[in-house]
Amino acid sequence: MEKIGKMGKFLFLLTFVISVFGRLSILADFDVNHLKTGDVILLDMDCWSCQMIEDETFGPYSHSGVILKKGKKTYVGQSLGEVYLLDLDKFLTFSTKPALVLRPSKMNQLKRESFAQLYFDKYDGIPFDHNFTWDDESLYCSEFIYKILDDIIDFKSFREKPMNYKRNWEFWESYFGHRPPQGKLGISPNDFMRSDEFYKIGELN
Helix, strand or coil: CHHHHHHHHHHHHHHHHHHHHHHHHHHHHCCHHHCCCCCEEEECCCCHHHHHHHHHHCCCCCEEEEEEEECCEEEEEEEECEEEEEEHHHHHCCCCCCEEEEEECCCCHHHHHHHHHHHHHHHCCCEECCCCCCCCCCECHHHHHHHHHHHHHCCCCCCCEECCCHHHHHHHHHHHCCCCCCCCEECCHHHHHHCCCEEEEEEEC
16 A cells, blocks of 8 residues: 555656646747737836836736737737837847746637737727726726737636735826826736636747
8 A cells, every 4th residue: 555655646746747847848849930819928027117017016027918910920919108019029129038928718719810800990009008097098008908808708707906006105106196096906917927817828038
């Protein structure tokens, strides 16, 4: 019985190691050809407000974009100044650190095919939301990505939540020019990383 117990533990450990290192090999082999429309890219940026966002939301990411593939071209939709498309290579230059790529678990080919039309009909050109509010006509980066994907996927467990600004209150007062919108609903880039409606598929440099 003791031998069986040890063998069971060994097999469990072996399975765990294989799964971990197998996953690492997938990440190591990841390249842009694996990207699909609707994939979310998270960036760790170094601007001062970016660092404050990361500190408030307890994660390494402060900016986000969403993949839109047109033919052989790969674009990223982002809200920075306004909502617009740019080449993937240009988007990745915004950070010197690896970008994390997430895939919505409920995205399928039919939904991907409707993504581009929805983007151009509803989201392209919307101004950036400097006030980080949820219920106006402007959009900050992660708000844009959440809302366009929610239109297509209809998230169930992944919802907007009250945002906190208390860790860096004085900075946010200066940033907004008034009292921060403490407790108002919102979404941060790090919320995508923690959501069970996405899974990690790799990193891009």
